[in-house]
Amino acid sequence: xPVPFNLAASLDASLQAAATAAxxxxxxxxxxxxxxxxxxxxxxNGVLGYAKARKLNPRTVAQQLVAALPAExxxxxxxxxxxxxxxxxxxxxxxxxxxLQAHARAEQLATGAATTRAGESxxxxxxxxxxxxxxxxxxxxxxxxxxxxxxxxxxxxxKVTRDNHIGDWGTQFGKLIWAYKRHxxxxxxxxxxxxxxxxxxxxxxxxxxxxxxxxxxxxxxxVQLQTGKPESLEVWGQINEAxxxxxxxxxxxxxxxxxxxxxxxFYNDKVARIYAELTQLGLAQESLGALVVFHPEHPxxxxxxxxxxxxxxxxNYASTDLATILYRTEVLKSTGMLYVVDKRQGDHFEQLxxxxxxxxxxxxxxxxxxxHVDFGTVLGENNKPLKTxxxxxxxxxxxxxxxxxxxxxxxxxxxxxxxxxxxxxIAEVVGIGSVQYADLAQNRSSDYLxxxxxxxxxxxxxxxxxxxxxxxxxxIFRKLGFTPGDPATETAASxxxxxxxxxxxxxxVKFPEAIQLAAxxxxxxxxxxxxxxxxxxxxxxxxxxxxxVDDAPVRARRLLLCARTMLILENGLQLLGLRTLxxx
RNA sequence: GCGAGCGUAGCACAAUGGAUAGUGUAGUGGCCUCCGAAGCCAUUGAUGUGGGUUCGAUUCCCGCCGCUCGCACCA
Numbered sequence: 001x002p003v004p005f006n007l008a009a010s011l012d013a014s015l016q017a018a019a020t021a022a023x024x025x026x027x028x029x030x031x032x033x034x035x036x037x038x039x040x041x042x043x044x045n046g047v048l049g050y051a052k053a054r055k056l057n058p059r060t061v062a063q064q065l066v067a068a069l070p071a072e073x074x075x076x077x078x079x080x081x082x083x084x085x086x087x088x089x090x091x092x093x094x095x096x097x098x099x100l101q102a103h104a105r106a107e108q109l110a111t112g113a114a115t116t117r118a119g120e121s122x123x124x125x126x127x128x129x130x131x132x133x134x135x136x137x138x139x140x141x142x143x144x145x146x147x148x149x150x151x152x153x154x155x156x157x158x159k160v161t162r163d164n165h166i167g168d169w170g171t172q173f174g175k176l177i178w179a180y181k182r183h184x185x186x187x188x189x190x191x192x193x194x195x196x197x198x199x200x201x202x203x204x205x206x207x208x209x210x211x212x213x214x215x216x217x218x219x220x221x222x223v224q225l226q227t228g229k230p231e232s233l234e235v236w237g238q239i240n241e242a243x244x245x246x247x248x249x250x251x252x253x254x255x256x257x258x259x260x261x262x263x264x265x266f267y268n269d270k271v272a273r274i275y276a277e278l279t280q281l282g283l284a285q286e287s288l289g290a291l292v293v294f295h296p297e298h299p300x301x302x303x304x305x306x307x308x309x310x311x312x313x314x315x316n317y318a319s320t321d322l323a324t325i326l327y328r329t330e331v332l333k334s335t336g337m338l339y340v341v342d343k344r345q346g347d348h349f350e351q352l353x354x355x356x357x358x359x360x361x362x363x364x365x366x367x368x369x370x371x372h373v374d375f376g377t378v379l380g381e382n383n384k385p386l387k388t389x390x391x392x393x394x395x396x397x398x399x400x401x402x403x404x405x406x407x408x409x410x411x412x413x414x415x416x417x418x419x420x421x422x423x424x425x426i427a428e429v430v431g432i433g434s435v436q437y438a439d440l441a442q443n444r445s446s447d448y449l450x451x452x453x454x455x456x457x458x459x460x461x462x463x464x465x466x467x468x469x470x471x472x473x474x475x476i477f478r479k480l481g482f483t484p485g486d487p488a489t490e491t492a493a494s495x496x497x498x499x500x501x502x503x504x505x506x507x508x509v510k511f512p513e514a515i516q517l518a519a520x521x522x523x524x525x526x527x528x529x530x531x532x533x534x535x536x537x538x539x540x541x542x543x544x545x546x547x548x549v550d551d552a553p554v555r556a557r558r559l560l561l562c563a564r565t566m567l568i569l570e571n572g573l574q575l576l577g578l579r580t581l582x583x584x
Numbered sequence: 585g586c587g588a589g590c591g592u593a594g595c596a597c598a599a600u601g602g603a604u605a606g607u608g609u610a611g612u613g614g615c616c617u618c619c620g621a622a623g624c625c626a627u628u629g630a631u632g633u634g635g636g637u638u639c640g641a642u643u644c645c646c647g648c649c650g651c652u653c654g655c656a657c658c659a
Contacts, residue, residue, distance in 0.1 A: 031602095033600070033602090034600095035603095036603075036604095036606095038603085038604090039603070043602085043603090045601090045602060048602080048639075048640085049601095049639095052638095052639065058639090082603075083602090083603055084602095084603090084639065084640085085639095086602075086603070128659090130659075167659065170658075170659070171658070171659095172658085172659095264659095287656080288656070288657085289657085290656070290657055292656080292657090299586090299587080300586075300587055300588095300655080303586090303655095304586095304587090304654095304655055304656085305656060305657085307656060307657050309657090310656090310657045311656090311657060312657080314657090316657065316658080316659080317658085317659050318657095341659095342659095343588090343589080343653080343654095344653060344654065345654090345659080346588070346589090346653090346654075347587085347588085347654060347655070348654095348659085376589090376590095376652095376653095377652090377653085383651095383652090410622080413622095414620095414622055415620090415622090441597085442596090442597060442598085443597085443598085445589085445590090446589095446590075446597085447590085447652075447653095449596065449597095451596080454595095454596065454608090454609075457609085457622095458622045459608070459609070459622080460596090460597095460607080460608035460609065461597080461598095461607075461608060462608090464622065465622075465623095467622095468620085468622050468623080469623095471620075471622095472619085472620055472622095472623085475619075475620055476619055476620090479619055479620095480619070517600070520600090521600080525597095525598085526600090529598065529599095529607090532607085532608095533607090536607090539623060539624065540624065540625085542619080542620095542623080542624085543615090543621095543623070543624040543625085544624080544625095546618075546619065547619055548618095548619045549619095583620095584620095584622080
């Protein structure tokens, strides 16, 4: 009989069937969940609520249910009733080994995972920086979390389209083009265009702030751009091209590749229809010269406007976001969109989504699933948003470079004899991975304290700890001359015995639940925590149980544990967007 | 002012209404003639406050205190 991929889900189904067989009333929810290891591997708490609602003795109900369990469940698990009516399930050693034998390769895990969200389709909207400026630390979380979520959803079987909704059409261009025309330094532009554009933008911005006449000239530049004056479009095109090249360097480091890069300019000619439709439907109205949407039934948005066209007639991000949803629905046939955006923009998305629901309902357009996947702010050690000492935003490029430099120092310290090129390569993986992992390892909703020392210190729940575990396993196979996952070796494995072998195995078989939990809540930290626990169990196993023993069946089963640990750690880290190493 | 979110050990973080609230760091005490000590083992220490719902509350509801964020043309 085949070994189920997701043991908890399978157990839940068995219990559901047993409930029917035992004559329990519907609805009965088994409520299977992972258990504290002291109680077993899984627990089912559903009996408590069921018995309570019907004034039954929960332990009696539990006994009825256990009596109706199919043979394969009682064969795989030791089942006990505990406390007021908890059902505890502890996998027998043979069941653990069977699962590990059945899931020996990445494809087998992938196949198992891909059923969860088969048939779903999502556009993931993340990163989305503004052109003409460099990406800074504020862009980190959206990129890192967005990528991890995209990978998790795709792994779970969903069709995922990654869309980088860049800000390439904002008011910044008026000031920038104004400054470009008067102050461009062509040699600087040739050397590093993005630096020069940034300098020009700052120059234009401060000039406009101090002089109203300049502000008006900048506005005029913007109008010329928006009305399609070729000379303006030429400069604008240059800016975007240079920006995208700079972005791509960062994306390459972070392992990000987009399917679509449809920025605000793409929707420029699509906003007029929005104004017309929303006005015609009575959703939008003029207010103080702007076109706005109010939601009378909403306590806040009955008075807080959703501005879809500014009083100067220009579009803003509400206009383009509306046009974007329409385009994705009508043209891309999208049924679900995720916005991986800072939680401070919560009101915007709430207003956007409410507006779309009313609008689409009125025009008989299917309403897509829309979700704001929010995240907290990156804070510095002073608990304020992270900045450089002189109050500037930290460039993402510089931040990643510093991460690699710090990792390099560490590699040289720990492993000085490696060839220089390899030390650099390791530092890159460890440095970038540490930044990604630190961001992913905590609940995305909370603000996140950026601290170099903790991030790359290699102790605790860090990328380096996990990468180290992977590297050690590679080292074992190198040293002993075995191939990870080789069936010829693994068929000789004897049953798991020692407490550390069993603890590791019990953790490994819960990979499916960890993926499922992280993907369903779109919270990668659940996967991080799981991987950290795997690495911890492995380290304990590694120091307690020697792999290189003469007893061949014992050695085989320990090699099998090493191979599966490696497989799951590497798979998991990959899902988070990290690279792994065979040596570090 | 209105609204949203957050208060868990010295610090940083977990806990899908379940059993004795977990982990890291810092502190203390052990473990390298032994597969990578970037490691392992042991140990000290916490739910802001007052109520409520529940068989069971860090989790859900209400009050208070404290912090953060958002609230008309930036995104």
